[in-house]
Amino acid sequence: MTRPFLILSLATVLATPLAFGQDTVRVEPTAFQGPRPLASQTQASVIRDYLDAWKSLSAALDQNRPDLLGQDFVGVARDRFAQTIEEQRKFGLSARYLEPSHDIQIIFYSPEGLSIQLVDNIEYSEQLLDRGRLVTTQPVRARYVAVLTPSEVRWRVRVLQSETQ
Amino acid sequence: MNRWLTWAVAGLILPVIQPALGQSGDLNLPRTVVAGTALSIPVAGSGQAVLYIAGPSQVIRREVMPGQPLSIAAEELNNAGHYVVALVTQSSTQVGQFDVVPSTQPASLSFLARPSRLPVGLQNSISGAVYVFDVFHNLITTPTAVSFQLSVPAGATQSRTVETRDGAAWTEMDSTPKEGNAKFVAQAGSISTTRVIQEVPGDPCGLKMSAHQVGDKVQLATDPLQDCSGNPVADGTIVTFTESWNGSQTSVDVPLKHGIAEAQVPAHDGANISVATGVVMGNEIHWESRE
Numbered sequence: 181m182t183r184p185f186l187i188l189s190l191a192t193v194l195a196t197p198l199a200f201g202q203d204t205v206r207v208e209p210t211a212f213q214g215p216r217p218l219a220s221q222t223q224a225s226v227i228r229d230y231l232d233a234w235k236s237l238s239a240a241l242d243q244n245r246p247d248l249l250g251q252d253f254v255g256v257a258r259d260r261f262a263q264t265i266e267e268q269r270k271f272g273l274s275a276r277y278l279e280p281s282h283d284i285q286i287i288f289y290s291p292e293g294l295s296i297q298l299v300d301n302i303e304y305s306e307q308l309l310d311r312g313r314l315v316t317t318q319p320v321r322a323r324y325v326a327v328l329t330p331s332e333v334r335w336r337v338r339v340l341q342s343e344t345q
Numbered sequence: 346m347n348r349w350l351t352w353a354v355a356g357l358i359l360p361v362i363q364p365a366l367g368q369s370g371d372l373n374l375p376r377t378v379v380a381g382t383a384l385s386i387p388v389a390g391s392g393q394a395v396l397y398i399a400g401p402s403q404v405i406r407r408e409v410m411p412g413q414p415l416s417i418a419a420e421e422l423n424n425a426g427h428y429v430v431a432l433v434t435q436s437s438t439q440v441g442q443f444d445v446v447p448s449t450q451p452a453s454l455s456f457l458a459r460p461s462r463l464p465v466g467l468q469n470s471i472s473g474a475v476y477v478f479d480v481f482h483n484l485i486t487t488p489t490a491v492s493f494q495l496s497v498p499a500g501a502t503q504s505r506t507v508e509t510r511d512g513a514a515w516t517e518m519d520s521t522p523k524e525g526n527a528k529f530v531a532q533a534g535s536i537s538t539t540r541v542i543q544e545v546p547g548d549p550c551g552l553k554m555s556a557h558q559v560g561d562k563v564q565l566a567t568d569p570l571q572d573c574s575g576n577p578v579a580d581g582t583i584v585t586f587t588e589s590w591n592g593s594q595t596s597v598d599v600p601l602k603h604g605i606a607e608a609q610v611p612a613h614d615g616a617n618i619s620v621a622t623g624v625v626m627g628n629e630i631h632w633e634s635r636e
Contacts, residue, residue: 215517316429343486
């Protein structure tokens with residue numbers, strides 16, 4: 181095995197823990213399907229924009245403000261979360277997603293470069309409040325699948341869907 | 346430091362909590378519910394209660410009478426995701442979690458195909474990527490067979506079947522030898538989506554001209570231009586005739602018309618006349634007057 185290949189292999193095998201604000205973020209080596217190479221700059225942009233989207237979503241669901249979704253979400257994801265906020269407002273509810281711990285892996289980069297897919301094994305505490313009164317706090321471990329598409333200046337989340345890990 | 350201490354303590358406690366949550370905590374909940382199906386949650390105790398079902402994708406709040414099961418009607422809980430549940434009575438709170446999972450029946454496809462126009466006969470030059478969704482536009486993450494077909498009228502069909510991974514499938518195909526509008530179809534279950542790929546002739550192959558004298562000119566004409574697969578090259582393609590004689594050079598650019606390019610150049614004994622289009626060179630004629 182040649183030396184450059186060995187170095188490259190180590191670099192891709194080691195997961196990368198990163199600090200994004202107070203969140204814990206771990207980025208796994210990419211293991212994606214598809215023929216299109218993923219530039220490191222693109223990967224960094226996707227991860228950054230995805231984490232920004234989570235912050236926007238948390239704030240939007242906490243404050244019941246759908247306007248906070250616009251920059252980071254598009255299509256079905258934006259419509260769906262806006263609808264949740266509308267329901268929360270109607271019921272007098274709000275939700276907090278606290279101390280998320282992300283474990284992210286990019287799994288698909290479509291050949292034409294117009295979509296990228298990642299999975300995020302995430303842990304957080306979900307607090308549900310009814311008219312400001314705490315109803316429940318529950319630890320959640322879930323596997324999120326996200327599809328992001330490029331817009332003018334950033335990647336925006338088009339699909340964000342969870343299931344139990 | 347405090348944060349690490351919190352996580353360390355959580356690490357000790359979570360293994361105890363998680364098995365209980367896996368069984369939906371105090372509430373008797375199914376582990377998974379298919380999106381859009383009805384759900385019944387038994388409610389124990391006395392007095393009024395409020396049931397909450399909450400996740401980023403949907404939230405439900407319902408006042409319930411204890412002793413009566415709470416019914417979530419079909420097509421009420423449609424959005425796939427992980428949900429926390431709390432049943433709050435005056436004296437207690439029961440909790441649980443469950444997943445709403447997508448239906449396995451595809452209802453729509455998001456089909457990205459590239460490019461929209463390309464020359465014939467190129468390997469792995471057409472790509473298609475598909476995301477498969479159910480009727481509620483949930484991404485179907487269980488493996489689903491997607492078939493891709495590329496065909497042109499009166500040409501062979503290329504087919505490939507790919508299984509989705511986490512809702513996505515992709516393929517690459519060759520552009521066909523025959524020009525025309527190719528139909529690129531992706532199908533999952535009974536749902537199909539079509540994109541049209543315009544396949545145009547490639548570079549001309551075997552460019553050849555002939556010459557004959559007309560008065561004091563040489564009349565030049567190419568044979569009908571075709572690409573290497575036998576497709577006629579599009580009219581309007583520029584063909585260049587060049588005459589070199591006595592140290593000077595004259596070029597004439599003409600567009601292809603009805604598959605043929607024609608031009609006249611002065612008849613000079615000893616002139617060399619060549620023809621080219623794009624990067625493709627044709628034959629060369631050494632002109633000698635036949636008079």
